[in-house]
Amino acid sequence: MxxxxxxxxxxxxxxxxxxxxxxxxxxxxxxxxxxxxxxxxxxxxxxxxxxxxxxxxxxxxxGSRTQRVALVVPHVERWFFGEMVNGIETVLAAANVDLLLYQVGGPEDRQDFFSRLPARRKVDAVVVVAFPVDRVEQERLELMGVGIVAAGGQSAAYPYVCIDDYQAGRMAVDHLVELGHRRIAMIAAHDPDQPGWPMRSGRSEGYVDALAAAGVAVDNSLIRDVDWGGLNAAAAMDDIFDAAQGDPPTAVFAHSDELALGAMRTLRRRGMRFPEDISIVGIDDHPVAALTDLTTVRQSVREQGEIAARLILDVLNPVADEGAPRAVTAPITLTVRASTGPVPNRTRPPAQATRDH
Amino acid sequence: MxxxxxxxxxxxxxxxxxxxxxxxxxxxxxxxxxxxxxxxxxxxxxxxxxxxxxxxxxxxxxGSRTQRVALVVPHVERWFFGEMVNGIETVLAAANVDLLLYQVGGPEDRQDFFSRLPARRKVDAVVVVAFPVDRVEQERLELMGVGIVAAGGQSAAYPYVCIDDYQAGRMAVDHLVELGHRRIAMIAAHDPDQPGWPMRSGRSEGYVDALAAAGVAVDNSLIRDVDWGGLNAAAAMDDIFDAAQGDPPTAVFAHSDELALGAMRTLRRRGMRFPEDISIVGIDDHPVAALTDLTTVRQSVREQGEIAARLILDVLNPVADEGAPRAVTAPITLTVRASTGPVPNRTRPPAQATRDH
DNA sequence: CTGAAAGCGCTTACAG
DNA sequence: CTGAAAGCGCTTACAG
CATH class of the missing domain: 1.10.260.40 (lambda repressor-like DNA-binding domains)
Structure with missing residues (x-):
């Protein structure tokens, strides 16, 4: 039949x-x-x-396991999340576990996901990719009664994998400091749809400490915190230069390569060249970094995804000796390219007007 | 109990x-x-x-439907596929259908997917994102006995949504021609892991016809077909310039923005500026295009994903009147930015040596 | 080594 | 309006 x-x-x-x-x-x-x-x-x-x-x-x-896990992610189309999903899918597929994908980019999606819990009774585990889960969301998640892991962000409650944001920021700014820079702008970003990350990211703390170590006081006029996206970073960069007329920065630290790219547009449009007129460093080693000669602090998001998947596998098949790691910090490395160099000597001001595009 | x-x-x-x-x-x-x-x-x-x-x-x-569909995609982490998945997930989630994600980037993944058919008996439909399915793969797929739709690529066998590649190429090159360019290089790309696309893409045909319409003969020394990726495009660009010493191109048409970005790196490193020394146009309107002031032929991949999802919904719940479209062509629009301009006057050669980065 | 039977968590004729 | 029973496609004690 x-x-x-x-x-x-x-x-x-x-x-x-x-x-x-x-x-x-x-x-x-x-x-x-x-x-x-x-x-x-x-x-x-x-x-x-x-x-x-x-x-x-x-x-x-x-009564066996479903062999399915729910992957909840803000935006698959963004590089970071895509890489993460890629890494997770690769090792999970090899283990024959299926992936159910849920996007929770906007506030409504998110609200909907946690209230309806569409993955409930469908999966053995859920992996939350790079967004903070608040108390009530956490309670909803528990309701599913399955394992949970956090990928790409620290989590007090669940096994997780992520980089050390403080070290990343520190590494980036130390590099600029070593090149002699003292006037270092910073562009941070928050995803407006993902409230809940700590107000001050570890990356910002790395910046502050790197400056302190060099005996430099933080100048808030050089700092902007924008909504996610290169275009916003571009605007912030303009803003910083407009504000700091007399004493502009000689370098900028962007919290991500995508932000850096936005800032670079502004600088380029203002006629500045890298690194002759200004230095810039990002975080990620997004593919565009190599193509734009951008110095960056590299992280392998794909590998973090693979690690997250193993964390999930541990959750699915808990090993007796309970030796499974609960928290792993992925490595980062400074990748120097042509966007950073020594402090320009400012005998003549940068060609502010000659928009050379 | x-x-x-x-x-x-x-x-x-x-x-x-x-x-x-x-x-x-x-x-x-x-x-x-x-x-x-x-x-x-x-x-x-x-x-x-x-x-x-x-x-x-x-x-x-x-005996109801599974309310699940399999999404098989080469690489989630690439912008194009990510956008497509995003669009598909958004409308499918609203319809309460779950998405099972399968990546088939490498040849082994792909071979494995079609031979094991891991989604078999798990879904009501499968959507194949932007890769050509050969005869035997098609037979395997049929074996699943469910609806199939193709997103991001033309398909003889299944409902599909994609742009008109010929028009895209034509639009890009016509733009350059109108600006007076005659020496127009082209960088095409194939994904080495995705054999099967037509040898000569519609985009290339658009290029050829646009030149023909302007009375320009195709010069094969200005054309390169590389493996996917900005770095390969960068190498190809170098290659073209090395080969065409005497009479270098004044413009380049890249089959995608990512390729364009790679080519731009080469041009920038060779001391050229856009559009003063050379013009360049891509296809996609990838987010980096706006950030690098790149002229491009825009397509909304996200919308194509949404359309593909509706095609799937039609397959799941066939409407009586059979009015569901089987093939939809998504719109494209030329988006002019600062990377294209009139032909430079070549009284003095471009600053080949003064690497201004 | 092999099979009849009960059961997993639900739905759906079929009777009342 | 309500419920006992059969059945979906499988697995797994329990007997032989």
């Missing part, structure tokens, strides 16, 4: 092979207690008829 | 509410034939106990 989908069912195979349902099941599952001959016969007819079991029925009958 | 997950089952609700399983089911499903009082009682206890049905059990019992 075929099912609604038109697929064959186990009973079709059993009948065709001339054995009982029980035996057919055991043969397909390679259980013990089936003669080689019988098994082969069943396997052969299954193959011939191109039979595959119904995973849903198996789940129901055996 | 709670299930393996620890979730409550319908019988728990029925018992608690003091009704039969049948009635409980009908109340929850809002079927007719349940008194308002009974329904309310059941609904109340379900809410109180925070009960949700097991989708898998429902499916099995009712």
């Amino acid at each position: 075929t099912d609604q989908r038109g697929s064959l069912s186990l009973s079709d195979i059993a009948r065709e092979a001339g054995v009982s349902l029980t035996t057919a099941s055991r043969a397909l599952n390679n259980s013990y207690g089936v003669s080689a001959a019988t098994r082969d016969k069943v396997l052969a007819t299954a193959r011939r008829l191109d039979y595959v079991v119904s995973p849903d029925a198996v789940r129901l009958a055996s | 709670t299930d393996q997950r620890g979730s409550l089952s319908l019988s728990d609700i029925a018992r608690e509410a003091g009704v039969s399983l049948t009635t409980a089911s009908r109340a929850l499903n809002n079927s007719y034939g349940v008194s308002a009082a009974t329904r309310d009682k059941v609904l109340a206890t379900a809410r109180r106990l925070d009960y949700v049905v097991s989708p898998d059990a429902v499916r099995l019992a009712s």
Whole structure:
């Protein structure tokens, strides 16, 4: 008897092979207690008829795990999230676990996801990619009664993988300081749709400390905190220059390469060249960094995704010795390119007017 | 009785509410034939106990659709695919259908996907994002016995949505021609892991025809076809200039913005400025285009994803009148920015040596 | 080694 | 309006 989908069912195979349902099941599952001959016969007819079991029925009958995990992510189309998903999918697919994708970019999506919990009773685990989960969301998540892991962000409550933001900021700004820079602007960004990250990111703290270590006082007129996106960074950069007429920055630290790219547009339009007139450094090593000769603090988001997937696998099949890591910090490395260099000597002001594009 | 997950089952609700399983089911499903009082009682206890049905059990019992679709995509982390997935997920989520994500970037992944067909018996439809499916892969896909749609690429066999590549190429090159350019280089790209696209892309044909319309003969020394990626485009650009010493191009048409960005790196490193020394145009309107002042032929991949999702919904719930479109061509628009301009007058050669970065 | 039977969590004719 | 029963496609004790 075929099912609604038109697929064959186990009973079709059993009948065709001339054995009982029980035996057919055991043969397909390679259980013990089936003669080689019988098994082969069943396997052969299954193959011939191109039979595959119904995973849903198996789940129901055996009470086994769903072999599915929910991946909840703000925006798949952004590089960071895409890389993360890529890494996660790669190792999960190899382990034969399926990925259910849920986007919670906007506030409504998010509200909807946590209130409806569409993944409920569908998955064995959920991985929350790079966004902070507040108390009530956390409670909703617990309601699902499955394992949870956080990828790309620190989490007090769940196993997680992420980079050390403080070190990243420190590394970027130390680099500028070593080149002699003292007037260093900073462009930070928050995703307006993802409230809840700590007000002051570790990256900003790295900036402050790097300056302090060089004996430089923080100048708030050189700092802007914008909504996510290169265009906003471009505006912020203009803003900083307009505000700091007399004593403009000689370098800028952007919290991400995408922000850096936006800032670079402004600087380029103002006729500045890198690194002759100004230096700039980002974080990520986004593919565009190499193409724009941007110095950056590299992180491998894909690898973080792979690690997150292993964390998930641990959650799905807890090992006896409980040796699974609960928190892993991914490595970062300073990648110097042509966008950073020594402090320009400011005998002549940069060509402010000669828009050379 | 709670299930393996620890979730409550319908019988728990029925018992608690003091009704039969049948009635409980009908109340929850809002079927007719349940008194308002009974329904309310059941609904109340379900809410109180925070009960949700097991989708898998429902499916099995009712023979209904899985409400799941498989999304098979080469690389989620690339902008184009990410946007597509975003668009698809958005409308599918609103329709309460879940997305199972499968990546088939490398040849092995791909081979594995089509031979194992991991999504088999798990979904009602599969959407293949932007990669050509060959004959045998197509046969494997049919085996799943579900609807299929192609997003981001033309398909003879399935409903699809994509842009008109010929028009895109034509639009880009016509723009350059109108600016007076005659020596126009072209950088095309193929994904080495995705064989099967037509040898000569529609974009290339648009280029050829645009030149022909201007009475310009194609010069193959100005054309390169590289593997996907900005870095390869950068190398190709170098190559073109090295080869065309005497008579270098005054403009370049890149098949995508990412390729354009790579080419721009080469040009910038060679001391050229846009558009004073050379013009360049891409396709996509990738976010970096705005940030690098790149002229491009814009397409909204996200909208194509949304359209693809509607195509899927049509496949899932075929409407009687069969009025569902089988093929839709998404609009494109030329977006002029500062990277294109009139032909430079070549009285003095471009500053080949003065690497101004 | 093999099979009849019960059960997984639900739905849906079929009777009342 | 309500419920007992059969059934969806499988697995798994329990007997033989």
